[in-house]
Amino acid sequence: MEPVDLDRVIIRFAGDSGDGMQLTGDRFTSASAMFGNDLSTLPDFPAEIRAPAGTLAGVSAFQVHISAQEISTPGDQADVLVAMNPAALKSDLHHLRSGGTCIINSDAFEERNLEKAGYESNPLEDDTLADFTVYQVPMTMLTKESVADLGVKPRDAERSKNFFALGLLSWMYSRPAEPTLDWIGEKFAGKEKVIAANVTAFKAGHAFGETAELFDHAYTVKPAELAGGTYTNINGNTALSWGLIAAGQLSGLEVFLGGYPITPASDILHELSKHPQLGVRTLQAEDEIAGVGSALGAAFGGHLAVTTTSGPGVALKGETIGLAVSLELPLVIVDIQRGGPSTGLPTKTEASDLMMAMHGRHGESPMPIVAASSPSQCFFAAIEACRIALKYRTPVILLSDGYLANGSEPWLLPDVASLPEIEIEHATEFNHTDADGNPEFWPYLRDPETLARPWAVPGTPGLMHRVGGIEKEDGTGNISYDPANHQKMVQIRQDKIDGIAKDIPPAEVEGDADADVLVVGWGSTWGAITDAVSSVRSQGHKVARVHLHHLNPFPANLGEVLGQFDRVLVPEMNMGQLSRMLRSDFLVDAKAITKVMGIPFTSSELEAEIKEAFND
Amino acid sequence: MEPVDLDRVIIRFAGDSGDGMQLTGDRFTSASAMFGNDLSTLPDFPAEIRAPAGTLAGVSAFQVHISAQEISTPGDQADVLVAMNPAALKSDLHHLRSGGTCIINSDAFEERNLEKAGYESNPLEDDTLADFTVYQVPMTMLTKESVADLGVKPRDAERSKNFFALGLLSWMYSRPAEPTLDWIGEKFAGKEKVIAANVTAFKAGHAFGETAELFDHAYTVKPAELAGGTYTNINGNTALSWGLIAAGQLSGLEVFLGGYPITPASDILHELSKHPQLGVRTLQAEDEIAGVGSALGAAFGGHLAVTTTSGPGVALKGETIGLAVSLELPLVIVDIQRGGPSTGLPTKTEASDLMMAMHGRHGESPMPIVAASSPSQCFFAAIEACRIALKYRTPVILLSDGYLANGSEPWLLPDVASLPEIEIEHATEFNHTDADGNPEFWPYLRDPETLARPWAVPGTPGLMHRVGGIEKEDGTGNISYDPANHQKMVQIRQDKIDGIAKDIPPAEVEGDADADVLVVGWGSTWGAITDAVSSVRSQGHKVARVHLHHLNPFPANLGEVLGQFDRVLVPEMNMGQLSRMLRSDFLVDAKAITKVMGIPFTSSELEAEIKEAFND
């Protein structure tokens, strides 16, 4: 039978933490990427390392959206749910669209597991799944049978059942098998029995699809028409890490990362730790304060200094960031936002640290804020944050979130040679003449254009100077308690940051220039807004959208842009933080569309909200 | 000769840190208070403990405004400057109004001192003082002479010269001598020689005024017509400390202060440490994080918990404050604001921590903010902050500043019996019934009115429960990762804080209800705004003013009030933080009048700004 052609499909793999669902999803994604689909993924881990097997708390899921068109989100609801046990079915069934397909490992639906999942009756036997097309596959048994001859112990045999599921889905969606088989060989190199078991299970799953009369036919999702070039599938944290490394290369500076592990930012520390040969040094500090402190020390030493963390870490770093504002040294603070307040929902996404990024320090301490908008865009956002920090000698906050961090998408690799250099010069010369005509160095004598002060690093003969957090005299940098000087310095620091508006791209309106409704977004809502706006427009409404990558300062034309529209909607994964800024800066009645659930907006939610605006 | 009657006079004492100017000012103030004047003071210390004698950095000054009318500020410019050495003259002369009187210790104007002060020629001999009435008094010599017979060593004798100055000024302004003489006796009890020297010097100064033909006549400033009752002269930090103690008494709770020394907040820790017998426990913690942490622990234990600090300390406490938001425990965080960012101007005043108070934490973590407006009002502001914290089980930020902290004014002591009780009950009973009909305790089952959760403290049988920073299920308080529950809890926490608006006084408009211009103030600008508004009104302009003591939530009627005026001016010792909040909350074009100089607004500055608004 010929496979049926689909435009796109959203598959959700769900199972116990021990079932290897992240790996399964990842492999399916890779194969699809290789095959040429556009795609977007969303892993959904449990908060516990390993919650008790079979419990709801232990469910780990991975959603992947593959498409023959360009897409921008992992999809609202799944077309297919693969449920490896009752807990997975119970916790994730609501992610499956009505009418969707549910593929179930029926072996797992025995009494103890049902009980652990809190099912009072077996959902395979009552009407729980009435709205769905259900395929019950005894995956555990079939896997065990398939590997029986290999001499694998039953326990280990069972472990391969995720490869059975992967094989089955690979058949169903006509995914190429080679990338997965190759990967198994590499990954488990040296463990021949494991390789054999996994390969056999995979093939068994594939064969099962083909031969069992269960399935009418397979599907294909054609490759997407993507721009030509080399692609890789990348998640936000890796892209961000590589962006930091790239900024080091582009500026010719060594990169120093001082950080402390915290979900969902730790992977950046891990990734950067792997690349000393690319001029990266990392320190796992004793806490977040030492993380940012050590970075500031390295910045004083002339390095491209970075600290990576999440909300609780930024809350601790405030005082040191304030020092960086006062010292006017370049420093990038990366905040991978997660659910708050306090420990909140550490493994879930949220975008509720914008106000803290603006104001989380005492005194008047303005700082630029850059926000990433998609997993691969994290690469460029990181470079941009570094560029601003280095050029203006200022700490910069780079905001990403848990969804971008772990979500992935295909990325057309940029031509490295075409990435613009970050020109940066350490001061080496005197820049002033004292009353007696002798040359001297003034650490706070500014570039008239950028208002940046010179960056003279230790080791430079003659330019010895002292910096500190007490208010400094303009120019000399000497301690000054003079009232007028303080006012002046506060103003200069503000002007320096405000002036960056001249150096960033203007806000670009996409969609209908004559629309009634403008949707202003920032951060990871980019994908959902893109889908929602295009859907609303395709229904004949006029809508425009602006997506901000710079949140402080705003693009210079933003006020003007906002003034062109009657209604301004601001979807945010918080209680309305950007809308608060737009309202106070531009006195426009920006309306926040808020969601604080630890999960991203779906396009359909946004679509509904935008359409609502037309009914108001 | 009869003394000439004055309505008010502003005197500024300035000298070297070692000259005892704070003490001199203090005594003059006390005597005036006893005499019945209204008054207001402003100490102005150097940043160094003891900068080298005779240098500009070492100048210590004290300004006092005494009046026969009610007054609200220490005055813009001094009528009289007492300058004990060249550095004092140099650094403080600009505080003297043109035509004012300058009383100078001429003995100190010798070459070395002039040089240290950076004078190239002797200001007593050139035209530096042309605009002023100058009295040169060889105070050092006269003091030494006066005490010569007492057998005091010349060095020690010289130390009494501030009492000579005090005696002279006491004569000039007809201040009663007894309070000062009594005070000397008490203060130096046991050191008979010191008493004798100081008393003698004081009397010599007095006599010098009376007998030297230098001065035409003395002055009087009549007692003010103040409400009847017992008065004390009080500064903001003492009033705030007493307010905290009062809140403990009014709520029947013990007070626990966990703090770490920092200027200008340390004196609150010092003051509270003195009063264990009033149910106060203090811990000088190892840092600010431990300060707030220990307070939070005490709050969990049922105490009225407080932490006191300044901006850099609040910047460190953000993460723990966020935990308090999540735990919903009462906690008062006192921020005595000083010049920022970073170490900034530690001994100077500023009001630039409002945004941090609002937003200095990750996630959605709303918190009430109370701000004090005058030294004595700190007492009531502290009680109000405690009341809100206790009633709503929430951390509250109480903002004061360096000017309020050290400035003083006469305070009509409240009748302790009339202070309203703070009703607070620790939970002692089960509040819920489980599915099987058994009673149980739900730590997050709320009061429907206040949305406060029950406060069950350890030691209470049966109510054992666990709290934590991870998101909690509404009601039970169990850990919950449920998306809808998170949204609900974020909303409830916001609603709880917003709901406090029903429980605070409405914004009160003073002045002309039909004015064009409304001046909205907060914090220590109260005095300067009061003077400026009354002055502008007396010139025939219509002006109204509102002073906010609650900054989050705002009084319920604030939007309505703002809507009644065409122009809204917001004087702030920052770059426009309250105006930012008003703009975003109410979409009114509030204009900030900003001053970030480490010193308070003068009334005349504000007067000019307000009048400017009429010319726009």
Next chain:
Amino acid sequence: MTDTAPAPETTRKDWSTDQEVRWCPGCGDYGILAAVQMMLPDLGVRRENTVFISGIGCAARFPYYMNTYGMHSIHGRAPAIATGLALARPDLDVWVIGGDGDFLSIGGNHLIHALRRNVNLNLLLFNNQIYGLTKGQYSPTSEVGKITKSTPFGSVDQPFNPVSLALGAEASFVARTHDMDRKHMQATFARAHAHPGAALVEIYQNCNVFNDGAFETITKKANRDDMMINLTHGEPIVFGSEGSERGVAMKNDGSLEIVDATGGTDGLLVHDEARTDPGLAFALSRLAAGPSEPTPVGVFRAIERPVYMPVTGSSSGHNDLASLLSSGATWEVE
């Protein structure tokens, strides 16, 4: 505030909550939880007078499982929060729970200050020599050369020895136990509880997911007698699979060595946990460079010194609000 009548009899169950325990299957934390829950009934204390405060980490989940008052706070701050509670409420039993990251990395300062002050706390340090909750970075107790996600080329920095650090910080009570020996844990925790002031117990805890077998060399049943040196106050220090064939002796220069003790205990070091000077306890803490050599367990030091309490009363000062308010110079206006 608290009831001081004799506590009712309780069993382990009374001390357990209904919350599902969420550690990885096989984690050493289970054994520690069991030991605590089984020890508490023996102490004759009341659940409502008992509080568990933790930071963040796998270990820090502990309070959720204890049917007492509890707080799961933030990373590193539990000793500070517990300090406030213990000072405000000396009538309570306050236990503080944390991992090696929680207590020694981010929380190191609060820990050493709680020890120095001698706040009345029982501090249980779950040392698994790894960051568990954040999925396997090295910790300040990880051995040199440790390869983890954050040290892909192996760590280069020397770990803390928690017992040495605590002794350097003036701790009045320091002990060590391990998750494989419930009896030893119970006895050690009970000693900590009985100690007035700050009592730190280091617990070697296996993280079977990210650092499996870190303590196996010494904690495995088969190795235990040869590799664990039980410290008993007033007794010569002996150990060995045959009971006492090896012992600890002091060399001329004051350092300690392991010697043959088959000839008897003459010349062996007699353990004195109560010695005022912490030198002996410190020397014992250096006997093993890590949990791969014969390692002392038990109580290293237990001395009495004043427990930190804020001043709660004084004869001077004002006793009521009215007299406080009028304590400065006052004057009357008619």
Next chain:
Amino acid sequence: MTDTAPAPETTRKDWSTDQEVRWCPGCGDYGILAAVQMMLPDLGVRRENTVFISGIGCAARFPYYMNTYGMHSIHGRAPAIATGLALARPDLDVWVIGGDGDFLSIGGNHLIHALRRNVNLNLLLFNNQIYGLTKGQYSPTSEVGKITKSTPFGSVDQPFNPVSLALGAEASFVARTHDMDRKHMQATFARAHAHPGAALVEIYQNCNVFNDGAFETITKKANRDDMMINLTHGEPIVFGSEGSERGVAMKNDGSLEIVDATGGTDGLLVHDEARTDPGLAFALSRLAAGPSEPTPVGVFRAIERPVYMPVTGSSSGHNDLASLLSSGATWEVE
């Protein structure tokens, strides 16, 4: 990055800035500043390769007076900031300056971790047993019973012994000196400078405004010989106003005592700063309970162990950006 040619000859003046020194007249900090400025010319180092980093406090003003690179940072964080600088720029000489509050109260954790890691820093602890800059609160080194603004009824908590704490934190170099003896300071600072890794020097410093005479019993010229025990590597430990009439000996139980040494140095303890095991140094740190008894000064411990450096190169991994970007699975789209 830095010039490695021989440094030009310098004098104290070259190392001094034109900033007015703003300590109280008579403050012990002056003497320390002079000692540092007078020692540096002897080290043959360059000013531009030298950095002073401090926190906040009176002591922390220090960098402003040094004609080198410098940073006056924030309270307690100097060791952390300096760690970053030293790791980024191993070519520099990094000195860290702080008071007892700065290093041991708010900054305690950064200090112990810098010591544990053995970051190449020279850490000078200005211990005046008080908070100077904030005008006189007690500090973690203040003696028990101290009456200050924040302890009006006297402090009740045991102070840290900075030398003991550092040794408990695995410090590879720990020394003590005092502000009254410029020669001793210079020699001690030079030793710290020569030490690879973290070197902590505790300096007894008089705060004549808020804690005058705290060290007088031992530092006063007249008392010094009787009250200060100079530690010299390889020499028997003797002291006394007549040169060597008293000495330090080890008792049977390993603890130290002061004994009569008029009969000669037999039986006295020979100082061994290089002993791998820190037990001896620790015991010496406990000899005096505070600066009112005969107190050891000099180098307690100086051992070589690996200096902490982040990995700066490896044979594995990607050497250029392009190969990094394509290091995952890639595919081509035409």
